[in-house]
Amino acid sequence: MTKIKQICDYLNQNDNYLILMHGSPDGDAVGSAYALCRALRALGKKADCACCDPLPRRYSYMTDGVENTNHNYEHILTVDVADPKLLGGLRKEYGDRIEVAIDHHASNIEYAELSLVRPEAAAACEVIYDVICDLGVAIDKKIAECLFTGIATDTGCFKFSNTTAATHRIAANLIEKGIDAGEINRIMFDTKSFARLDLERRVIEKMEILDEGKIAVLVLTAEMQEGLTPDDLEGINALSRQVEGVIVGITLREKEANRFKASVRTYDPVDASMICRKLGGGGHIRAAGCELKMPFDEARSTILAAVREELSK
Ligand SMILES: [Mn+2]
Incomplete structure (x- = not known):
């Protein structure tokens, strides 16, 4: 069985998830976590997101409407986290309980029971995109905004050398969900305090x-x-x-x-x-x-x- 199929089976069979991001969260961390959270909720599952640091305000369009329910978390997932060290203050509570890690860092130390690590992916959001598609969840506009943000930020607005044809294909599919890519890019790249x-x-x-x-x-x-x-x-x-x-x-x-x-x-x-x-x-x-x-x-x-x-x- 492929890794992605194993992960989808696991996500389908269980419930009560907590999705962890790395500290100093970037667009890919927030986008991955909230896209997956929204997809799991669309499947009727309970899922929340957590980070040891506050999320930058300009990411609020991704998190709006996904308030944490603080239920009893049974299964701990990470996205875009190469090493449990990066969980900061959340490591103590959850570091030993991570069942699934979805990531794109070649330096991922495979700390989870089940790891899906694709170093060829420009962003964790590219991997999450595949997971959500395989789960059979329809990508709505909000999920598409999250995934696009992660891909745009980790590729420096599609200009770093990690940007591949697959990156652009996924982004094109996301734009077809009706997102305003220009506005997301303006917030992420052209606006400074x-x-x-x-x-x-x-x-x-x-x-x-x-x-x-x-x-x-x-x-x-x-x-x-x-x-x-x-x-x-x-x-x-x-x-x-x-x-x-x-x-x-x-x-x-x-x-x-x-x-x-x-x-x-x-x-x-x-x-x-x-x-x-x-x-x-x-x-x-x-x-x-x-x-x-x-x-x-x-x-x-x-x-x-x-x-x-x-x-x-
Ligand atoms: Mn990343």
Whole structure:
């Protein structure tokens, strides 16, 4: 039996689901969770969604009308979660109970009893699309909005190299459900708060360009993040890679004193996940991250050493 058939049988045979997202949820995490939740509810099942962090406000069109019922959850699912570590504060309660994981990260550590991991999928939402189709649930406009959002955000509005013909075919099918793709893309890609624009100005002011222009380093100190929402901060690390000639962009974000989240964005041929895996993290070939529990200067030199080692290959 194929994995997807096993997952659909499992979803059909059981009830009372809780769908977990990773912390700092992005469009793919929210889209996957809410699309699956809506599909399970359409099957007459009980299903809720949970995340350790608040969901950014601009995703509200996906979550509207799907308030949690807080029933007794019998079965725990994850979507777009490569490792239970990413569940943050929800890991303790649910980390050992995950029955099904639906994901697209090659770095998925197969922590669930049943894992459906497709690294060739640009977004977890592509995999969820197939699951929902196989479940026989008709994709309505709301489900289509969720899935389209995840695919659009994880492909940088269909411009990253992970975008395939299959990505466009699925998106085309979703657009045929009557969604306003232009409006979703406007909210996701062309709208910024003033606080965000001002943050970009300050980040660019401090940007370092190293190694003959191949490496860019961005720093987000705790002070710079004061008063900003997760919406304002999301995707800020993409700035590093926009500089001509840069093939590795590093963002060091201070989470608390002596604790930094390093995000690495790369261009061909540098493998971001290899860099971050060396430091206990993981991710995709072009986008990965790790946590560094050390003072700033040490965090900066540690991640730079790992990047330079990979660059010299
Ligand atoms: Mn994803």
